[in-house]
Amino acid sequence: xxxxxxxLGLRSLKRSPGLTALMVxxxxxxxxxxxxxxxxxxxxxxxxIPWKSSQLYVPQIxxxxxxxxxxxxxxxxxxPDALDYNDAVALMRDHRAKLQSAIYQIGPAVVPAxxxxxxxxxxxxAVFSEFFPMVDAPFQYGSGWTAADDEHRAPVAVIGSKxxxxxxxxxxSVGKTINVDGRDYRVVGVLDDWNPQPRFFDVVNTGxxxxxxxxxxxxxxxxxxxxxxxxxxxxxxxVPDAGFEGLQRSSCVWIAYMAQLDDTAAATAYRNYxxxxxxxxxxxxxxxxxxxxxxxxxxxxxxxxxxxKVSLLIxxxxxxxxxxxxxxxxxxxxxxxxxxxxxxxxxxxxxxAIYAQFLTEGATIGVAGGVLGLVLTGVGVASxxxxxxxxxxxxxxxxxxxxFTTLIVAVLAAVLAALYPTFRAAxxxxxxxxxxx
Amino acid sequence: xxxxxxxxxxxxxxxxxxxxxLEIALACAVLCNAVFMIGQRIGEMRVPNAIDxxxxxxxxxxxxxxxxxxxxxxxxLDALRQIPGVTASAAFNMIPLGGSGWNTDVGTSPENLLSKxxxxxxQYMFTQQGPExxxxxxxxxxxxxxxxxxxxxLGDDFMPTAHVVLVTxxxxxxxxPGESALGKRIWIGKQTNYTVxxxxxxxxxxxxxxxxxxxFHWSLFLPVSPNKGMGAYLVRSAPQxxxxxxxxxxxxxxxxxxxxxVKGRLxxxxxxxxxxxxxxxxxxxxxxxxxxxxxxAFGIVGLTSFWVGQRRRQIGIxxxxxxxxxxxxxxxxxxxxLLSSAGVAIGMIxxxxxNLYLMQHYQMTRMPWxxxxxxxxxxxxxxxxxxxxxxxxxxxxxxxxxTRSV
Numbered sequence: 124x125x126x127x128x129x130x131l132g133l134r135s136l137k138r139s140p141g142l143t144a145l146m147v148x149x150x151x152x153x154x155x156x157x158x159x160x161x162x163x164x165x166x167x168x169x170x171x172i173p174w175k176s177s178q179l180y181v182p183q184i185x186x187x188x189x190x191x192x193x194x195x196x197x198x199x200x201x202x203p204d205a206l207d208y209n210d211a212v213a214l215m216r217d218h219r220a221k222l223q224s225a226i227y228q229i230g231p232a233v234v235p236a237x238x239x240x241x242x243x244x245x246x247x248x249a250v251f252s253e254f255f256p257m258v259d260a261p262f263q264y265g266s267g268w269t270a271a272d273d274e275h276r277a278p279v280a281v282i283g284s285k286x287x288x289x290x291x292x293x294x295x296s297v298g299k300t301i302n303v304d305g306r307d308y309r310v311v312g313v314l315d316d317w318n319p320q321p322r323f324f325d326v327v328n329t330g331x332x333x334x335x336x337x338x339x340x341x342x343x344x345x346x347x348x349x350x351x352x353x354x355x356x357x358x359x360x361x362v363p364d365a366g367f368e369g370l371q372r373s374s375c376v377w378i379a380y381m382a383q384l385d386d387t388a389a390a391t392a393y394r395n396y397x398x399x400x401x402x403x404x405x406x407x408x409x410x411x412x413x414x415x416x417x418x419x420x421x422x423x424x425x426x427x428x429x430x431x432k433v434s435l436l437i438x439x440x441x442x443x444x445x446x447x448x449x450x451x452x453x454x455x456x457x458x459x460x461x462x463x464x465x466x467x468x469x470x471x472x473x474x475x476a477i478y479a480q481f482l483t484e485g486a487t488i489g490v491a492g493g494v495l496g497l498v499l500t501g502v503g504v505a506s507x508x509x510x511x512x513x514x515x516x517x518x519x520x521x522x523x524x525x526x527f528t529t530l531i532v533a534v535l536a537a538v539l540a541a542l543y544p545t546f547r548a549a550x551x552x553x554x555x556x557x558x559x560x
Numbered sequence: 561x562x563x564x565x566x567x568x569x570x571x572x573x574x575x576x577x578x579x580x581x582l583e584i585a586l587a588c589a590v591l592c593n594a595v596f597m598i599g600q601r602i603g604e605m606r607v608p609n610a611i612d613x614x615x616x617x618x619x620x621x622x623x624x625x626x627x628x629x630x631x632x633x634x635x636x637l638d639a640l641r642q643i644p645g646v647t648a649s650a651a652f653n654m655i656p657l658g659g660s661g662w663n664t665d666v667g668t669s670p671e672n673l674l675s676k677x678x679x680x681x682x683q684y685m686f687t688q689q690g691p692e693x694x695x696x697x698x699x700x701x702x703x704x705x706x707x708x709x710x711x712x713x714l715g716d717d718f719m720p721t722a723h724v725v726l727v728t729x730x731x732x733x734x735x736x737p738g739e740s741a742l743g744k745r746i747w748i749g750k751q752t753n754y755t756v757x758x759x760x761x762x763x764x765x766x767x768x769x770x771x772x773x774x775x776f777h778w779s780l781f782l783p784v785s786p787n788k789g790m791g792a793y794l795v796r797s798a799p800q801x802x803x804x805x806x807x808x809x810x811x812x813x814x815x816x817x818x819x820x821x822v823k824g825r826l827x828x829x830x831x832x833x834x835x836x837x838x839x840x841x842x843x844x845x846x847x848x849x850x851x852x853x854x855x856x857a858f859g860i861v862g863l864t865s866f867w868v869g870q871r872r873r874q875i876g877i878x879x880x881x882x883x884x885x886x887x888x889x890x891x892x893x894x895x896x897x898l899l900s901s902a903g904v905a906i907g908m909i910x911x912x913x914x915n916l917y918l919m920q921h922y923q924m925t926r927m928p929w930x931x932x933x934x935x936x937x938x939x940x941x942x943x944x945x946x947x948x949x950x951x952x953x954x955x956x957x958x959x960x961x962x963t964r965s966v
Contacts, residue, residue, distance in 0.1 A: 145862050149855050156851040160844050232623035232821055242623055244821040304623075356660065362719065362749035433597065433922050434841060434848075440590035441848050441855075447586060448859030451579040455866030458576075547575070 125483065132484030139456065143488070146452045150492025153445020154533045155499030160438035162504055171319040175259065176417040179323075180220075180382050180390060184210055184401050185411035186374050187360045202411055203358060204327050204424065205376035210404070215251060215343075219396050220382035221389070224254035225343055226325055227378050230354035231304040233339065235290050243289055245303075246354070247339030248325060249346035255281070255312075257383045258324055263287075265297035265312035268342055272311075276348045280308040281340040287313045306349055308341065323417055325379045326424045327356060353377045390414060442532070449492070450540035453485060457544035461551045468553035477549040485541025486534055493533025500529055566895045576863050580896075581903040584939055587856040588907025591935045593914050594845050594852075596927045601842045605835045607776060609656060610761030612695035614799040615647075616827035617806035618655050618792060619813060623820045626788035632817065633687065633786030639812045640793060645801035646809075648692035651790040653685045654766050655827070656779075657834040661766025666780070667747045668735050679734055681778040682765035683748070685720060686794075687786055693794040694763070696781070699729060701742045701758030704783040714787040722783050725754035728762045730777035746780065754782065802826055853942060860946035864892065868954040875954055876961030885955040892951035893944060900943035904936040911935070 136143040172179070185202035206214070211225040227249050232242040254260075255267035260281075268279045280301055287296055300307045341351065352367045355377060363373030370377070384390045394414045401410035415423055464477060570577045624632060633651045640649040654661045662685075667678040686693070688709045696703075704724060712722030725746055732741035745753045762777040784790065793813070797805040803826070810824040832839075868875070875888055911932060918924035 142862060142865070145858050149858050152851050152855055156848055160848060163840070163844060230622070234819075242819060242821050244622055244823075358663075360665065362752070365715070433593075433918055433924065434844060436918075437590060437594050437597070437845065437848055440586070440593075441852050444583065444586045444590060444852050445855050447579065447583050448855050448862075451576065451583060451859050452862040452866075454575060454579065455863050459866065459870065543575075 124479070128480045128483040129487065131480055132487045135456075135460070135484060136487065142452060142456055146449055146456075146488050147491045147495055149445055149448045149452065150488065150533055150537060151495035151499055153442055153448075154493060154496030154529055154536070155503055157438040157442040157445075158496070158500045158529050158532075159503035159507065160434065160441075162500075163507060171321055171323045172259065172417070175383075176323075178383050178385055179257070179417040180384050180393070181415050181417065181420045182206075182214065182380055182382060182393070182397055183413040183415070184397065184404075185408070186210055186376070186405060188405070188408045189411070201413055203376040205356075205358065206378045206380050207374050207376050208371040208378060211378040211380055213404070214380060214400070217396070217400070219393055220384055222253040222257040223380070223382040224251040224257060225378050225380050226250050226254065227343070227346075227353050228325055228355035229339070229341065229346060229351050231339070231351050233286065233290060234302040234305070236300075236302070243286070245286055245338035247283075247341070249341050249343045249351065251343050254324075254340070254381075257381065258319075261315040261317055263313045263315040264295045265310070267340075268311050273342050273344055276345045277342065278306065278308045278345060279311045279342060281312040281314060282310055283314050283338045284316050286338040303339065303341070304349070304351060308345075321421065323421065324381050325355070326421065327379060347371070390416075442536075446536045446540055449488075449537060450543065453488070453537075453540050454544040454547070457481060457541075457548045460548065464548050464551045465553045468551065474549045478545055481545040481548055482538055482541055485537045485545070488541075489534035489537025490530075492537060493530045496533050497526065497529050563894070563898070566891065566898060570895070570898075573867070576867065577899060580860060580863055580899045581906065583856055583859045584900055584903025584943065585906035585910055587852055588904050588935055588939050589910035589914055590852060591849060591938065592908070592911035592927065592931050593918070594849050595935060596915070596931050598842055598845050598849075599931075600925070601838050601845075604773070605838055607764065607773070608762055609764045610695075610697045611656060611763055611827075612796055613827050613831065615796045615802055616655075616694070617795045617797070617802055617809060617824060618652075618658070618827060618830060619795065619806070619809050619822060619824045620792040621813060621817065621820050621822050622791065624817050629788040629790065630786050633790060636793065636813055636816055637687070637689075637786075639816060640795055640809055643795070643805055643808045643812065645797040645805050647796050647798070648689045649793060649795045650690040650693040651687045651786060652690065652693075652792050652794050653790055654682075655792065655794065655830065656764040656766060657831050658766040659834065663765075664748050666735075668744065670747050670750045670753075679731070679775060679778055681731055681775075681780055684763075684779055684781045685714070685784045685790065686781065687784060687790065690781070690783070690794075691726075691760075693796045695796065696726070696763065697761040699759045699761055700740070701726075701756070703758055709783045710785050712782070712784045714784050714789050718789055719748065719752050720782045720784045723753075723755055724757045724783065726758045726760050726781040727756055728777050728779045729759055730762050731780060732756070732759050734778060754780075853938075856939075857942055857946040860896070860943055861950060864896070864947050864950040865953070868892070868950045868957075871954075872957055872961055875957040876959055876963075879957065879959035880962040888955040888957070889951050892947055892954055896943045896947040896951075897940070900940050904939055907939070908932045908936060 183202040183204065184206065186207055187203065206225070215223065215225055229247050229249050231245060231247075233245050234242045248254075252268050252270050252273050255262075260267070262281075263284060265281075267281055268277065271277075272279050280303065282290075282296070282301065284293075287293055290296075290301060291299060296310050296313055299310050301310055302308075341349075350367050353370070357370065357375050357377040359373065359375035361374060363369045363375050382393065384393050394412070397412040397414060398410045401412050467477065467480075621636075637649055637651065640646060662683045663680050664683045665678045665680050684690075688706065691698075691703050703726070704722075708722055708724050712720045714720055727735075727741060727746070735741065735746070736744055741756045741759050744756050746756065747753045760781070763779050764776055765779055768776055793809070795805055795809050806824045806826060810822050813820070813822045878888065879885075912927070915924065915927040919926060
């Protein structure tokens with residue numbers, strides 16, 4: 124029966140090619156435009172580590188006191204969004220989470236062994252050994268360093284694949300020596316291509332997005348001892364003493380911190396610990412701490428600008444407009460076919476058969492619109508790079524889930540659009556239709 | 561043109577009429593808000609920035625020995641100034657819209673440093689010729705003197721030992737509303753203060769630092785002698801020379817400090833990069849608007865065509881009893897105008913409602929009312945354009961159709 128309805132539908136569509144083309148185009152354009160916009164918005168709002176983001180937490184401690192909070196008119200009375208050196212080190216020493224790391228951004232120059240080459244600027248982070256398992260950093264060769272390396276300030280480094288290619292021409296460089304700001308470090312691990320977007324472990328400094336992969340990771344304590352200074356933001360409420368050492372003694376905040384807590388019980392325990400920590404360290408004011416999970420943290424830091432969400436709503440609005448238009452056109456088409464329905468009903472076709480026939484026809488349009496929309500979405504996503512910056516365009520990919528969503532949305536849209544006209548068509552009185560003709 | 565017959569006919573076709581009204585209303589609502597957002601983003605990209613944006617090249621230098629900075633910087637600047645076409649060059653700590661910057665809380669007295677009155681501002685520092693390299697526009701007072709540059713060194717706390725400062729007009733207005741800023745003191749930290757010697761036209765900060773558009777112009781400028789911490793040079797030239805000058809400048813610095821990492825960028829590129837996300841948002845929204853208008857036009861064409869097809873007999877009868885082609889054309893145009901008007905009226909209310917919702921949930925600002933009539937007119941015109949082809953086809957229905965029996 125389905126084949127028969129399909130045949131009927133195709134015949135009917137062939138009878139009015141202009142209108143059919145119009146319907147397919149409307150649907151295709153609507154689906155393509157809203158899906159392209161959606162893929163871009165999803166790219167910038169995506170969860171960088173969906174399998175784990177609910178277990179990762181960012182602690183905040185108010186080390187400045189309520190007076191400093193009052194000075195900032197847009198402050199939500201929350202603590203600063205980074206830690207000062209002393210608190211970060213104390214939290215690391217207490218080691219209350221399953222995995223944790225203090226993190227700060229570094230930007231040292233790497234000097235290639237080959238003297239003919241220019242030094243290379245790298246961006247990277249100084250982290251603790253637990254950082255790598257915590258963020259599931261993928262290793263191509265080797266692994267991260269050990270907790271003992273952290274403690275002994277060992278001169279070791281983990282490098283990104285791009286830096287590996289530049290300095291060592293790729294390949295397994297574990298065990299080789301890399302010169303960073305004039306000191307030698309032993310490479311213990313080489314990362315695979317790893318460029319999580321947004322750069323969730325250091326949102327404050329990267330603004331969330333960075334186009335290049337991470338170049339270099341050094342042990343936190345080693346980097347501090349070597350005097351590799353902070354390359355990210357520093358926020359102070361009092362002028363610090365001279366130099367990098369002065370910064371370490373100050374209450375300026377410049378260190379990001381991340382902890383892995385496996386369940387809510389662990390998170391609650393950690394929150395209590397933070398309160399106690401703040402109470403003993405800053406007895407002059409009530410403890411003001413936050414422990415935000417990664418998604419909450421990204422939201423709090425406005426990593427996804429609110430106009431991105433508004434634009435997503437507008438893209439959905441466009442899809443709605445297209446649906447209404449397709450519904451209008453289908454209605455126009457089906458209402459003209461009352462005589463045909465009258466004949467079929469008079470010949471004994473039940474209402475269900477009419478429904479089946481017309482919904483099949485609607486679905487045919489949906490599939491056609493969907494496939495064309497798919498092609499157009501592909502073209503749209505591919506040409507996103509023409510208008511969008513590379514680091515965002517790189518993220519907007521036509522992936523399988525988007526592909527399926529496109530098709531399903533198109534077919535559902537068309538079937539939904541066909542429902543009302545079919546309802547009208549099925550109610551046609553056979554006798555009346557036959558008589559009037 | 562009589563409206564009653566049109567209304568009577570519409571009453572017989574409630575659903576198609578309702579669909580056209582709905583199409584136009586939805587399109588109007590989405591269009592208003594999308595165009596409003598586009599306008600906002602474009603406004604954001606056009607904030608005034610009183611420097612010579614077209615003529616500035618920026619050269620960042622990393623990996624030099626900080627202890628040699630007081631010797632290196634004058635040598636580099638001498639070399640840069642010898643490049644033909646360079647009108648001014650100076651060492652800087654940062655550049656407007658550069659992304660990362662040097663921000664500090666300031667107060668009008670040491671006491672109010674930690675109060676609500678202490679805004680966070682961008683702290684620009686430059687060597688001699690800095691104002692010329694940026695092309696700062698002095699509104700009041702004076703610029704720095706040679707001695708003031710020479711006497712100012714950057715201490716280990718990275719605060720210049722100068723005693724003078726230039727502020728932007730917005731910052732002056734923020735700190736001393738309604739008063740002249742000249743001669744007033746700005747405190748950075750409880751020990752350090754600077755006397756305002758001049759007010760310059762608004763210059764943007766390296767980033768908004770979470771302060772939004774309000775604080776985007778809060779910048780101050782301090783003079784320093786060549787010192788560590790000044791990690792970049794600015795070269796200014798005529799706009800047509802800027803690319804050649806920048807290339808030459810990068811080569812010069814690279815040859816002078818072979819160990820350093822030298823990177824040159826035109827200010828126009830820095831600006832483009834800063835606003836890249838905003839621009840992409842504008843493009844997406846424009847795409848959405850264009851597709852939506854096209855789809856709405858398609859929809860009107862389709863429904864009206866169906867209508868015309870359905871009414872061929874009636875049109876024929878009207879033609880047979882004396883209606884001209886013009887009458888038929890007018891009939892469909894008026895009908896479309898009525899439907900558009902209804903749609904636009906609903907759409908404007910809807911648009912306003914959506915705006916209110918977005919204001920509550922997404923920190924959107926109130927839409928100025930002009931957007932409503934503007935998109936109303938756009939949709940009226942669109943409707944008239946879309947109805948033209950089907951209406952012309954209707955006008956071409958020959959009167960003889962009426963006499964042909966079924």
